[in-house]
Amino acid sequence: MEFHEFGRKDAPAVLINHGMMQHWESQYELLKPLIEHYRLIFTAMDGFYEGSGTFTTFADQARQIEDFVRVNYGGRLHGAYGASQGALLLTELLTRGEITIDNTIMDGCYVAHQGWIAGKVTAWMFKRYKNTGRFPALIHITMKLMGTRLEDMTADLDTSLYMQATDETVNRNFIQNYTYRTSKKIARWPHMVHLWCGSKEPYALKSHRELKQYLPHYEETIMDGLGHGEFLLKQTAEACKKIRNTLG
Numbered sequence: 001m002e003f004h005e006f007g008r009k010d011a012p013a014v015l016i017n018h019g020m021m022q023h024w025e026s027q028y029e030l031l032k033p034l035i036e037h038y039r040l041i042f043t044a045m046d047g048f049y050e051g052s053g054t055f056t057t058f059a060d061q062a063r064q065i066e067d068f069v070r071v072n073y074g075g076r077l078h079g080a081y082g083a084s085q086g087a088l089l090l091t092e093l094l095t096r097g098e099i100t101i102d103n104t105i106m107d108g109c110y111v112a113h114q115g116w117i118a119g120k121v122t123a124w125m126f127k128r129y130k131n132t133g134r135f136p137a138l139i140h141i142t143m144k145l146m147g148t149r150l151e152d153m154t155a156d157l158d159t160s161l162y163m164q165a166t167d168e169t170v171n172r173n174f175i176q177n178y179t180y181r182t183s184k185k186i187a188r189w190p191h192m193v194h195l196w197c198g199s200k201e202p203y204a205l206k207s208h209r210e211l212k213q214y215l216p217h218y219e220e221t222i223m224d225g226l227g228h229g230e231f232l233l234k235q236t237a238e239a240c241k242k243i244r245n246t247l248g
Contacts (some may be wrong), residue, residue, distance in 0.1 A: 001064040002044035002052070004028070007035040012078030014038040014247060015065070015101070017086030019108075019160075019229065021126060021170070023048060026160035027083070033240045038078070038247070041068075045089070045130055047169030048162045055169040058176055062092040067162040069099045076100040079247035083107040083232055085177055091211070094193065103247050107196045108228050111182045112206040119178030123170050127156055130170065147200025147227030153167060182207075187214040194219050194246055198226030 004024060014034070024044040034040060047055030069075055082102045084089040087109035119133045122142060129135045147229065165173075181199060193215050197204035199222050208220060223231045232239045 001046055001061060001068075003043040004044065006042070007037075007039040009039060011037065011039040012015055012247075013073050013076075014040055015069075015077050015080040015168040016040055016080075017080070017082035017089045018043065018045070018048070019084035019086050021048070021161045021165065022085075022171065023160065024161040027086075027129050031240060031243075032083075032235050033237070034243060037244055041077075043089075045173075047165055047173060049222060050164065054166060055173045056216045057172075057178075058092045058180065059091055059096075061089055062098075065089075065093060066096070066098045077102070079103040079105070081105045081107065081243055081247075082109075082193065084110065084229060085173075086183055088177060088180055091180075091182065091186065094189040096184045097188055099184075101191060103192050103194065105194045105196060105243060105246060106211075107193065107232060108201060108204050109197070109207050109211070110203050111175070111180055112203050112210055113181050114178040114203065116175065116179055119175040122178065123174035125172050126174070127167050130161075130165065131167075147202070148230060152197065152218075182210050182212055182214070186211070189215065190217070192217045192219065194221065196221045196231070198223045198228065198230055198240050200225065204228065 016027055016031060018024045024042045028042055031040065045055065045061050046052050067078060072201055076099065087106035088111055090104055090106055091109060091111050093099065123137055125139050195208050195211060195218055197208065212218060
């Protein structure tokens with residue numbers, strides 16, 4: 001895993017996790033305005049940056065973050081923001097409880113178990129796109145379940161996806177993602193968690209219901225009329241403002 005830091009060293013430290021198949025720089029471009037207020041730490045998960053090895057597991061990615069935060073920030077962060085898979089990785093961090101994060105924002109978190117078959121099929125679709133530049137027609141069903149349309153995301157896909165990921169990384173990453181199960185151990189997390197998603201995201205809403213069974217301290221915000229990732233992508237300035245107001 002790589003860590004890319006921006007902002008004043010004495011500013012409150014905030015961790016940023018990228019989404020599935022994304023390059024960390026796509027998150028950086030969207031969240032640059034926050035550098036004025038925070039010491040931003042952008043993670044690059046294994047398998048999704050040049051020179052990286054193959055993706056491992058979310059538990060291993062979380063362990064690497066914990067080691068970095070302990071060495072460089074005394075084991076404590078002011079906040080964290082993760083979108084999509086980045087939010088799933090935050091779920092793993094909170095479940096493990098090895099570092100302190102005062103405020104956590106999970107935007108479009110998908111931890112509702114979708115199954116091995118769904119993971120295999122979706123990995124196949126993304127490998128098809130990565131290797132040929134074309135999605136199979138089945139992708140439209142996936143997009144519908146995410147509350148969005150492929151045509152609305154095509155331009156963003158071309159700039160945000162890390163297209164050099166190996167097929168093995170895609171396979172491991174997608175299976176891990178789609179078969180992830182929320183652990184009851186997350187109930188031990190003592191700090192505030194902010195659950196955000198669009199009203200058109202059935203799996204994120206299902207994930208919220210799951211997480212709310214266990215989290216002792218949470219606030220939920222549903223963005224009316226939005227699908228997966230659309231708040232950050234389509235209302236970027238407003239999203240940055242909301243992150244700033246939420247983290248303080």
